[in-house]
Amino acid sequence: MSDTLSNLSHEDRRFEPPAPFAAHANVGEDVFADASADRLAFWAKAAERLSWDRPWDEVLDWSDKPFAKWFVGGRLNVAYNCVDRHVADGHGDQVAIQWEGEPEGHARAITYAQLKDDVCRAANTLVELGVQTGDRVAIYMPMIPETIVSMLACARLGAPHTVVFGGFSSSALSDRIIDCDARVVITADGGYRRGEPSALKPAVDEALAKCPDVRSVLVVKRTGQDVAWTEGRDVWWHDTVEQAATEHECEFFDSEHPLFVMYTSGTTGKPKGILHTSGGYLAQAAYTHWSVFDLKPDDDLYWCGADIGWITGHSYLVYGPLANRTTSLVYEGTPNYPDEHRFFDMIERHRVTILYIAPTLIRTFMKWGEDVPAGHDLTSLRLLGSVGEPINPEAWVWYRENLGGGRTPIVDTWWQTETGAMMISPLPGVSTLKPGSAIGPLPGIGADVVDNDGAPVGAGNGGLLVLTEPWPAMTRGIWGDPDRFRETYWERFAEQGYYFAGDGAKLDDDGDYWLLGRVDDVMNVSGHRISTTEVESALVSHPKVAEAAVVGATDPTTGQGIVAFVIPRGTGEGTEGDEFVQELRNHVATEIGKIAKPRQIMVVKELPKTRSGKIMRRLLRDVADHRELGDVTTLTDSSVMDLIQDKASSAP
Numbered sequence: 145m146s147d148t149l150s151n152l153s154h155e156d157r158r159f160e161p162p163a164p165f166a167a168h169a170n171v172g173e174d175v176f177a178d179a180s181a182d183r184l185a186f187w188a189k190a191a192e193r194l195s196w197d198r199p200w201d202e203v204l205d206w207s208d209k210p211f212a213k214w215f216v217g218g219r220l221n222v223a224y225n226c227v228d229r230h231v232a233d234g235h236g237d238q239v240a241i242q243w244e245g246e247p248e249g250h251a252r253a254i255t256y257a258q259l260k261d262d263v264c265r266a267a268n269t270l271v272e273l274g275v276q277t278g279d280r281v282a283i284y285m286p287m288i289p290e291t292i293v294s295m296l297a298c299a300r301l302g303a304p305h306t307v308v309f310g311g312f313s314s315s316a317l318s319d320r321i322i323d324c325d326a327r328v329v330i331t332a333d334g335g336y337r338r339g340e341p342s343a344l345k346p347a348v349d350e351a352l353a354k355c356p357d358v359r360s361v362l363v364v365k366r367t368g369q370d371v372a373w374t375e376g377r378d379v380w381w382h383d384t385v386e387q388a389a390t391e392h393e394c395e396f397f398d399s400e401h402p403l404f405v406m407y408t409s410g411t412t413g414k415p416k417g418i419l420h421t422s423g424g425y426l427a428q429a430a431y432t433h434w435s436v437f438d439l440k441p442d443d444d445l446y447w448c449g450a451d452i453g454w455i456t457g458h459s460y461l462v463y464g465p466l467a468n469r470t471t472s473l474v475y476e477g478t479p480n481y482p483d484e485h486r487f488f489d490m491i492e493r494h495r496v497t498i499l500y501i502a503p504t505l506i507r508t509f510m511k512w513g514e515d516v517p518a519g520h521d522l523t524s525l526r527l528l529g530s531v532g533e534p535i536n537p538e539a540w541v542w543y544r545e546n547l548g549g550g551r552t553p554i555v556d557t558w559w560q561t562e563t564g565a566m567m568i569s570p571l572p573g574v575s576t577l578k579p580g581s582a583i584g585p586l587p588g589i590g591a592d593v594v595d596n597d598g599a600p601v602g603a604g605n606g607g608l609l610v611l612t613e614p615w616p617a618m619t620r621g622i623w624g625d626p627d628r629f630r631e632t633y634w635e636r637f638a639e640q641g642y643y644f645a646g647d648g649a650k651l652d653d654d655g656d657y658w659l660l661g662r663v664d665d666v667m668n669v670s671g672h673r674i675s676t677t678e679v680e681s682a683l684v685s686h687p688k689v690a691e692a693a694v695v696g697a698t699d700p701t702t703g704q705g706i707v708a709f710v711i712p713r714g715t716g717e718g719t720e721g722d723e724f725v726q727e728l729r730n731h732v733a734t735e736i737g738k739i740a741k742p743r744q745i746m747v748v749k750e751l752p753k754t755r756s757g758k759i760m761r762r763l764l765r766d767v768a769d770h771r772e773l774g775d776v777t778t779l780t781d782s783s784v785m786d787l788i789q790d791k792a793s794s795a796p
């Protein structure tokens with residue numbers, strides 16, 4: 145972390161908001177004064193952006209800390225807010241989803257009126273499949289409009305969804321289905337990735353062998369691949385949803401009614417089901433999407449490049465944008481299919497005005513070279529966003545120069561699955577931007593950087609990021625595990641009552657925030673959160689592995705890369721060659737998903753351990769990053785490190 149700190153301290157470029165942008169921005173400087181004068185009144189005003197069937201009696205009830213209740217007593221329907229009310233307000237003909245499939249020519253434009261019909265049809269079908277308010281529905285889908293329709297249909301019925309990223313394996317899928325006890329699964333035969341149909345249904349079939357309680361599987365035909373069929377359980381979307389009635393009367397639910405569960409990696413092997421509820425979540429997702437992206441629903445064409453299977457897709461591709469009546473571009477495939485021009489060609493053809501992507505993609509663009517974006521007219525872009533991992537100043541400046549024409553503000557937005565919505569970010573019409581800095585807490589948000597004892601470090605210093613006040617979109621806990629929720633986030637600074645985010649941060653001399661990455665055993669690979677212990681347990685579940693230690697090594701493109709150290713079982717026979725390493729990489733892909741495949745695996749005889757038996761990951765990180773070893777004096781046997789280093793230097 146100290147290298148990062150000293151690099152950042154040399155960054156002195158500054159970018160003021162362009163005057164014409166500031167003049168028309170949705171929010172100006174005064175928003176901070178408003179929010180600090182009366183934080184709860186500020187959030188109440190933000191919630192008034194939504195349509196409520198019954199107003200709330202109390203803005204915040206924090207009496208059962210850390211389980212917050214926001215807009216207590218209020219009733220609303222999230223899907224109604226995202227779809228129906230825009231149709232009722234005369235915007236039925238506005239395109240909600242401008243969808244592009246990966247194969248050229250696959251495109252659909254879905255208006256708000258059509259979306260309303262589709263959501264009602266899907267809701268009617270789910271009811272026919274026995275889904276009732278409160279039931280969980282798992283969604284395992286490619287990036288197609290039906291995924292959004294499915295989520296909204298669940299929201300309409302008050303049936304919390306759990307969307308599982310399509311890149312996760314069947315065993316990751318079954319773990320999640322079992323954990324939240326979903327009885328219905330929505331999926332597709334497959335989707336298109338890198339020019340090929342990529343199957344999804346077989347993974348569902350495999351997962352469901354372990355989930356006897358799932359009674360129905362609703363299947364969208366996307367690729368036309370052959371699929372195995374379980375009569376009585378599987379139904380086609382086109383035979384059911386597309387035939388269903390477009391009338392569906394929506395019910396209104398309590399503000400705290402569960403909306404979805406999103407699984408994310410923590411520091412232990414088992415992913416946590418992060419629960420979000422309705423009113424507070426939607427209010428903050430919508431308000432931040434409107435203010436941070438300066439969203440103008442009549443003019444903008446907004447593109448969030450995240451997959452719907454992650455929190456960014458939930459809050460800033462589905463709920464925030466639709467609540468704000470946005471026209472969004474949604475893309476199914478990879479950014480470089482059929483070649484590197486695809487991504488930029490889409491910006492040019494659709495006249496995208498606001499783009500929201502992860503630094504890892506920006507660094508991939510940098511590798512492709514500036515000639516690629518230079519070959520396209522990108523002048524429609526007026527605002528760029530970044531999310532998911534720290535953005536290095538060079539990538540920030542490259543993004544602004546080569547996509548933003550040296551004109552556009554960039555909003556580097558820090559938040560988490562648990563926070564539900566953006567927490568720390570510049571406001572594009574207000575903030576003076578610094579490449580690599582997320583600037584500061586948004587209005588209505590309380591944050592700070594503290595030392596190990598919870599004392600503020602003050603400007604010019606680094607420490608741990610905490611959130612000091614409850615916020616509307618905060619998670620309401622871990623599905624089925626309230627104790628783990630308290631322990632993970634609230635115990636560390638219990639005395640102060642702070643939420644511990646798990647990130648390191650530095651405040652510069654102006655008090656602006658610079659995020660430095662995770663301080664726990666969570667890795668960030670291409671903006672995806674993966675825990676070291678999760679990969680370790682996948683590795684030790686292989687019959688030939690006795691022990692494993694996993695670290696995140698610095699990677700110039702993906703931020704971090706997964707490096708594993710593995711001790712084979714017994715004599716170690718058959719574990720010498722590349723074949724074994726390949727077998728282990730594939731094993732991790734089967735256990736978790738391709739995103740968790742280690743970049744490198746070193747087969748070793750011992751791991752560095754302290755006298756109390758704890759693996760010293762710090763030293764393994766030094767090896768993985770080809771750095772000089774730190775202090776080895778606490779090791780039981782320091783010669784272990786010589787062996788590991790020999791191995792590392794002979795590795796390809």
Ligand code: PRX
Nearest residue numbers: 531532533534556557558559560561659673
């Ligand atoms: O380490 C931080 C990093 O991503 C983590 C949250 O990951 P996840 O729950 O998957 O949500 C990602 C999308 C919001 C954080 O703890 N992170 C996210 N955004 C940033 C970031 N790190 C630095 N700068 C960011 N803008």
